Amino acid sequence: MSERWYTAAAVAAAILGFSGAAAAQNYPDHVIEIVVPSTPGSSADILGRVLGDAMGERLGQRFIILNKPGASSTLGTAEVARANPDGYTLVHTAVFAITVQPVTQKTAYTAQSFTPICQTFKNDQVIVARKGTYKNLAAIMAASKAKPGGLNYGSPGIATIPHLAMAELSEISKVPFNHVPFKGPAESIQMTLGGQIDFAVAPLTAAAKSSLAMIALFADKRNSAIPDIPTVKEEGYNVAPLSIGGLLAPAGLPADVRHKLESACKAAKETDAFQRLVKNTFQPSDYFADSAGFAANLAKDVAAKRRLLTSLGMAKN
Numbered sequence: 054m055s056e057r058w059y060t061a062a063a064v065a066a067a068i069l070g071f072s073g074a075a076a077a078q079n080y081p082d083h084v085i086e087i088v089v090p091s092t093p094g095s096s097a098d099i100l101g102r103v104l105g106d107a108m109g110e111r112l113g114q115r116f117i118i119l120n121k122p123g124a125s126s127t128l129g130t131a132e133v134a135r136a137n138p139d140g141y142t143l144v145h146t147a148v149f150a151i152t153v154q155p156v157t158q159k160t161a162y163t164a165q166s167f168t169p170i171c172q173t174f175k176n177d178q179v180i181v182a183r184k185g186t187y188k189n190l191a192a193i194m195a196a197s198k199a200k201p202g203g204l205n206y207g208s209p210g211i212a213t214i215p216h217l218a219m220a221e222l223s224e225i226s227k228v229p230f231n232h233v234p235f236k237g238p239a240e241s242i243q244m245t246l247g248g249q250i251d252f253a254v255a256p257l258t259a260a261a262k263s264s265l266a267m268i269a270l271f272a273d274k275r276n277s278a279i280p281d282i283p284t285v286k287e288e289g290y291n292v293a294p295l296s297i298g299g300l301l302a303p304a305g306l307p308a309d310v311r312h313k314l315e316s317a318c319k320a321a322k323e324t325d326a327f328q329r330l331v332k333n334t335f336q337p338s339d340y341f342a343d344s345a346g347f348a349a350n351l352a353k354d355v356a357a358k359r360r361l362l363t364s365l366g367m368a369k370n
Contacts, residue, residue: 090129107321134162171318172342203229207241215254
């Protein structure tokens, strides 16, 4: 009886393996959903829509965007983590939702819950101030050191990448700064323009649209769109927090399905429509990565963010 059971199990496994291989071979045969865990109009949303259209043309199947914001991007992200890993439910998001949120709060997923498909954007963060107030980063550092409690700066919120960038800069420089969190970059930029705070740190995409002066960039190298703006590293502080995003699937995605999606993503990013967005959103030259590169960047960011959040006393898990 035991022998018959093993034989039946082997046959069942073979049948399941064959049906899974057949399904992957026919992929895709119906609509693919891309969940964007943020509101319409966000970088992940705008880039995701153009990406999905181009990938759909490549694969001969329609991609639809489903905006599912909430709980700092964790609701929509968790939904994809729970989905069947068949390639029909994906998420396009900033990895902040995967590298920071599981450390600062309880989430239903970790980075291991996903299969990276392709990295599609990289957001540099920039320090901005009213024109004529601070000549450079050195002037900001000196003024903050001289003021009790430090200068007041705004960010899009607690534990966002701009906030973490300044917190790390303060930690390694021993210069105090007073953090004023807002609901998004637009609000912190407006408060800087109005003089309610001394300066702000915001994604370059948002900051470039304002009339504020750009002081220094949190990046490994200068951005070709603003070549005259130095990096914080150039100013002597080794702070360049990674802020990337891209397309991911639930863990367990079949390798051949991942390959089809990855190939379609590579082709999509070369389209005129996507390249226009790359230019309009001030993407650095190394914004894109294939599945392996994205996975490596994600693993690096998970470790870096946990170290930083732990040192800042912000790690809850």
